[in-house]
Amino acid sequence: MNYTFIDKKTGERASVPLERWVWGVVHKDGTELKQFDDNGFFHQIGEVEQERVKIFTMYQLNNPQKRVDLVVQPGMKLIHKYRNVKPFYSADFIRVYMFGYKLNNQYHYNFILPDDRIVQSPVDNVDLVQFELLRK
Amino acid sequence: MAATVAINEYNGAGETETAGITNTNMGSTDAVNLNPTTYPVVPGENTYEKWQKFEVTAMGGSSAIDNLKVWRTGALGGSAVHVTNAREASYGGAETYAQPIATDSTLATQTMPTSEPTGANLGIGGSLSGALNDVGLSDYLIHQIQTDAGDTAGSTSTMNYQYDETA
Numbered sequence: 001m002n003y004t005f006i007d008k009k010t011g012e013r014a015s016v017p018l019e020r021w022v023w024g025v026v027h028k029d030g031t032e033l034k035q036f037d038d039n040g041f042f043h044q045i046g047e048v049e050q051e052r053v054k055i056f057t058m059y060q061l062n063n064p065q066k067r068v069d070l071v072v073q074p075g076m077k078l079i080h081k082y083r084n085v086k087p088f089y090s091a092d093f094i095r096v097y098m099f100g101y102k103l104n105n106q107y108h109y110n111f112i113l114p115d116d117r118i119v120q121s122p123v124d125n126v127d128l129v130q131f132e133l134l135r136k
Numbered sequence: 137m138a139a140t141v142a143i144n145e146y147n148g149a150g151e152t153e154t155a156g157i158t159n160t161n162m163g164s165t166d167a168v169n170l171n172p173t174t175y176p177v178v179p180g181e182n183t184y185e186k187w188q189k190f191e192v193t194a195m196g197g198s199s200a201i202d203n204l205k206v207w208r209t210g211a212l213g214g215s216a217v218h219v220t221n222a223r224e225a226s227y228g229g230a231e232t233y234a235q236p237i238a239t240d241s242t243l244a245t246q247t248m249p250t251s252e253p254t255g256a257n258l259g260i261g262g263s264l265s266g267a268l269n270d271v272g273l274s275d276y277l278i279h280q281i282q283t284d285a286g287d288t289a290g291s292t293s294t295m296n297y298q299y300d301e302t303a
Contacts, residue, residue, distance in 0.1 A: 005197035016138070016197040035303075042197050044303060082138065082198075082301040088209055088294040091158045093141060098300075127252040129209055129296050 003042040016042040021097045021112050023080055026055040045080045058099055077102040087129040094133045139201055139301050140194040146187040149235045160186060160295045162281050166236045180285035185236040190274040190299060202267035203300040204258040204274055207249040210294055214287035218248040220279040222257040230262040230275040244278045
């Protein structure tokens with residue numbers, strides 16, 4: 001299924017296919033914002049108002065059993081990116097979902113691999129090539 | 137779609153572009169996707185330089201591409217060295233294309249990292265902290281393998297490429 005992204009600056013639209021892992025946030029007032037929302041729209045991480053967030057969740061939209069919840073503390077800066085690696089043993093880029101936070105000048109990163117293993121690290125530069133990224 | 141990114145290679149005097157290369161095999165000819173057994177390097181000589189770029193052809197709802205990194209897995213055998221213009225400090229900025237050469241590269245002068253660099257080591261717009269917010273290209277990645285007369289012929293390409301995407 002494809003979702004619609006509307007660029008708020010230009011008004012241009014883009015079709016965005018559902019990712020295998022997606023993010024969602026629960027605000028302190030109980031409202032939610034989902035990367036791929038229930039109305040068919042795609043939201044960028046930059047739309048998240050971090051000071052309002054109570055829980056940050058990474059989950060599989062089609063498999064509710066697969067999820068990781070992060071309880072957000074005051075002062076926590078959330079991080080979410082796609083890390084795309086083209087290891088020497090692959091002709092294509094492979095996507096790894098990267099999320100975590102910075103708190104009190106300390107970082108915590110999680111990397112969700114293609115086979116759903118989760119690698120945790122206090123540093124950003126984890127050499128993901130060593131994790132057999134073609135394994136599914 | 138999310139962002140669409142490929143590695144392009146440039147060859148010849150005319151900067152012939154090949155988009156979306158499938159390998160970065162290096163040898164004794166200036167050609168893309170070459171067969172290294174057809175174009176082996178005589179010990180003591182160099183491969184032709186590789187001139188490559190990351191290219192973003194669609195943003196697909198993402199807002200930024202940045203933090204470009206290149207490195208190889210494992211060191212070369214013998215005293216051969218893999219050299220590059222990619223570096224985390226004293227980055228030379230965006231280079232201007234010149235036909236790949238097999239003499240010692242004057243632009244690829246630092247050893248290719250053998251593990252993931254701490255930060256970006258290839259720039260965008262001449263800067264390691266640069267980002268692409270729309271379709272576009274990175275700076276040139278230039279690299280070359282320089283061998284020694286005592287080396288044994290034969291090496292497997294183990295180049296890794298990586299970028300971050302903010303969606």
